Amino acid sequence: MSEAASTSCVVRSGQPDYRRRARLARFGRAVSIFLGSLVLLAYVLAPVAWLVSSSLQTEKEIVSVPPHWIPEEPTARNFQAIFSAGEEQVTYETRKTTDASSGGYIPPTAKNLLPAMRNSFLVATIVVILNLLVGTPAAYAMSKIRYWGRDASMYFLLMTRVVPDIALVVPFFLVIRKLGLLDSIWSLVITYLAVTVPFTVFILLQYFDGLPDELDKAARVDGCSRFQALTKVFLPLAMPSLVAVVLFAFLTSWNEFLFALMFTQTVHSQTLPILVASFTSDFTISFSFINAAGVVAIVPPIIVAVVFERHIVSGLTAGAVKG
């Protein structure tokens, strides 16, 4: 045994040096966590990186083998095409320039990209707002008010989540047609609400259940009506859950494909996923253009996430000061 070891701590000969072992174990743990997160990060970010990178490449460069992760000749042409798609007239003479083989193919529906984005954004925003308006009072009531059938309503709500969307398409379609809402963004708002509200109520219910009933009683004795108890005491405390709800409802609406495919027909109501899917035609496909559209499509959700990220943090600390 070395002299240094025997003086630094009480280590009898023949006994393992536990302090050194603990230090090694800590180091090993740190390294494995670091490597693990690197792998995870690569797994999550690689597709996004490829999307962004390829959106800046020409068609030729995209299909080259091996792939270029960093574009050799970056071009903004794909993005230009998005914003000027409506203006490019394809005539007999110019058809060659838009041929897929030339690398300059622009799908005929490309000009609908921005309107579709507006539709997506409108639908998602309305769904978020209605989710909050309907979900928070419902969750508060189910959590803090004892009424006949409370448990039953909870199970009923959860039951709606076990029905797969595909099973709902036909009934929904019939209802939407009866309402005369086909090819209107309201058809999407209604159906997305049906899908998201139960989940919203469920998330908020969990959170409200975690807040003591006495807080509700205190608020009401202090002079709040039921509604004021909700807005003045419970909502400020539920910030993190509200943010989760906002993100969930927004992203669900933004990404939804099946219902949108069924209920929308024209540029009036088509959302982004439907439009991007339409870029893949029977005969040809422009990866560079689809990828540019993809980049544009992920920008709004990222902005929403960044905006609310700060509230997630502040909301979490507010929740931590439980009395």
Place this chain on the structure above:
Amino acid sequence: MASITFKNVNKRYAGGTLAVDNLNLSIADKEFVVLLGPSGCGKSTTLNMLAGLEEVTEGELRFDKELVNHTPPHRRDVAMVFQSYALYPHKSVYENIAFSLRMRNYKAQEIDRRVRDAAARLEIAHLLDRRPSQLSGGQRQRVALGRAMVRRPAVFLMDEPLSNLDAALRVSMRAEIKELHRTMATTFVYVTHDQAEALTLADRIVVMRHGVVQQVGTPDEIYERPANTFVASFLGSPPINYLDGTIAAADGGMQFQRGEVRLTFAPHAAERLAASAGRQVRLGIRSEDVDGRSQPPRGASLSGQVTSVLPVGSDQFLGMRVEGAEMFFRVGKDVRHAEGETIALTVDVNRLHVFDAESGANLIW
């Protein structure tokens, strides 16, 4: 400033449980009433009905002359302090106290004055900017009191407000609550399962069990003249001792008999028990109503084997087996006892309690 009247009040929960059974109770203006009982006895439910947080299923609840059965809590002039304090975690201490005033649209100046007044009185003025999470349990309790105080409510409700505090703090806060009641001069209704709190604070105690009021009275009445074995057992530490036996006429008076034990009742009790000769009864002896120093006289002697000796500083607790029954007495420290020793204690026969063996009802008072 309000008196409170419960008239034939029932509370039945959605599940069918009868939480409060035919409650009749009048609480005078500025009175300090303590609702006492084990958990699940309906005392908190009663308080919640007072606050308007629970609906009255049947009967009438009046503040002064006004029927308030259906008045929502924010329209009643009540303030409440909770066991868990229930402070708003997202608000500062100042805002916590000010909240009820803001909800009632007081002027900012008036709010500020009242909040600072209350804070000064509760000695929490230096904490006004803090969040509840930064306070100790005792400080949170003070904030909760302040929040209820600033309103100057007609009725002040407290639901086990001291249960979450440590023992030493509990005793000092008791004194402060008593002082608060004196200075605020308003009606207090206080719920607790702690007999010591009830005895120190109350003008009157209401003992409840299974939703039924067992006895209403001053602390002395409740302690000295318990209506039944439940009330007798619930108050007193160590708890009252029981010995089952029979009443018999002997020596020109009435006597309690069980095996070798013969206890002659004092004249006032003998009078009440005159017709009860031969009756099966349960005798109650409070732990402090014995004396171990003198030679017991005839008819007031209780002898048995010492099973345990527990010194508690000021005096000592003595475990004794008397006629097969385990008993606990509080005796002075000047006499030393050893386990296994057989001793005789003098019983204060003026303070014996006699209950019916079956119903448990007090036969003397």
